[in-house]
Amino acid sequence: MAMLNEAAKGVYVIAVTPFSEDGALDLESIDSMIDFYESVGVTGITVLGQLGEAPKLTAAESAQVVQRVLKRLDGRLPVVVGVSAPGLAPMAELAQTVMDQGAAGVMVAPPWTTKTDDQSFAFYQSVGEALGQIPFVLQDYPLTTNVTIAPKVIDRIVREVPNCVMLKHEDWPGLAKITALRASSEKGETRRISILCGNGGLFLPEEMARGADGAMTGFCYPEMMVGVVNAFAEGNVDRAHEIFAAYLPLARYEQQQGIGLAARKYVLAKRGVIKSAALRKPRPALSSLDVADIERLLARQAIRLQQINA
Numbered sequence: 001m002a003m004l005n006e007a008a009k010g011v012y013v014i015a016v017t018p019f020s021e022d023g024a025l026d027l028e029s030i031d032s033m034i035d036f037y038e039s040v041g042v043t044g045i046t047v048l049g050q051l052g053e054a055p056k057l058t059a060a061e062s063a064q065v066v067q068r069v070l071k072r073l074d075g076r077l078p079v080v081v082g083v084s085a086p087g088l089a090p091m092a093e094l095a096q097t098v099m100d101q102g103a104a105g106v107m108v109a110p111p112w113t114t115k116t117d118d119q120s121f122a123f124y125q126s127v128g129e130a131l132g133q134i135p136f137v138l139q140d141y142p143l144t145t146n147v148t149i150a151p152k153v154i155d156r157i158v159r160e161v162p163n164c165v166m167l168k169h170e171d172w173p174g175l176a177k178i179t180a181l182r183a184s185s186e187k188g189e190t191r192r193i194s195i196l197c198g199n200g201g202l203f204l205p206e207e208m209a210r211g212a213d214g215a216m217t218g219f220c221y222p223e224m225m226v227g228v229v230n231a232f233a234e235g236n237v238d239r240a241h242e243i244f245a246a247y248l249p250l251a252r253y254e255q256q257q258g259i260g261l262a263a264r265k266y267v268l269a270k271r272g273v274i275k276s277a278a279l280r281k282p283r284p285a286l287s288s289l290d291v292a293d294i295e296r297l298l299a300r301q302a303i304r305l306q307q308i309n310a
Contacts, residue, residue: 004078004105004135006165008194010043011225012080014218016265017052017065018274023281025061027068029274034072036273040223041230043214045069046107048082050144051218051261056280063097070102078104080137080216086111092130099134107137107168110147117153121160128161135163137216141170141198151180158190168216170198175210182211200255201225205244208232219254220267221247221301246304250297259284263294270298 015037018029037045047069048054048062057065066081073079081098083106085091095106108127114120124138138157142148148171157164171177178195185192196216197207204215205228215225224247231240250267254260262277262284269277286294 006193009213012044012216013042013222014046014049019278030068041226044078046080082107084109088130105135109139114147120149124157135165137166139168155184155190166194178210220264242308
């Protein structure tokens with residue numbers, strides 16, 4: 001598999017981690033999930049992300065998940081692996097392990113102790129040095145990490161850390177950040193790196209219009225993101241917005257803190273992608289009212305999809 005580079009585009013879906021009801025890894029569901037993601041046209045797969053419940057996995061389980069995904073894909077799609085860790089040594093060790101197994105690149109989020117612009121730059125400079133030739137994704141997700149990285153700092157990282165090849169843009173609001181970063185590269189002040197966006201795709205049409213290359217996030221209907229990105233690639237902006245609008249109510253519901261991942265897994269299980277909607281403990285649980293909400297949203301979504309595809 002070729003290594004990740006600045007030209008990456010499309011949809012790198014953030015994969016959930018399937019568990020059985022007793023909390024054990026469900027390896028068979030990993031296979032069916034990968035088959036499903038591939039069937040709907042994603043460009044790549046990202047595993048061991050925050051919404052992949054990576055912090056709940058042991059080191060051995062993390063390795064097992066990566067191995068299973070890579071084996072199932074057999075090189076057909078690139079795989080990015082989240083390797084964020086409290087220290088550089090375990091991060092670099094995991095990164096080298098997954099790259100040796102066939103991953104295309106890794107993703108690194110800053111530690112919550114990062115407070116200043118200089119600290120943000122110094123952290124990613126150290127990451128670049130620790131990873132050597134391994135390409136990495138800078139995960140910019142201040143809503144979770146509580147670390148805000150200004151465009152000027154990202155520009156500096158891009159200029160001085162050559163193995164930073166992608167930004168996972170998940171700032172909110174963040175459209176102005178994409179505009180500023182693209183302006184820097186268009187002026188020749190920095191390399192043009194790949195920008196893939198998160199937040200469940202909630203702002204994907206606007207992000208694409210600002211210069212993003214696609215999405216790196218999860219949603220129980222990844223075909224929405226694929227459809228939006230493909231429509232933009234074809235120059236059909238109106239079609240992109242039509243597709244997005246058909247799925248928006250469910251995407252919005254899935255972005256709730258606490259139960260959002262439970263809602264995503266519920267729908268994936270309902271669609272037959274994974275066997276169980278279980279999250280590993282500690283975990284939130286959907287109430288009967290939550291389930292009723294989701295079922296209503298799914299029914300209305302089906303009607304909207306019929307209308308735009310008629």
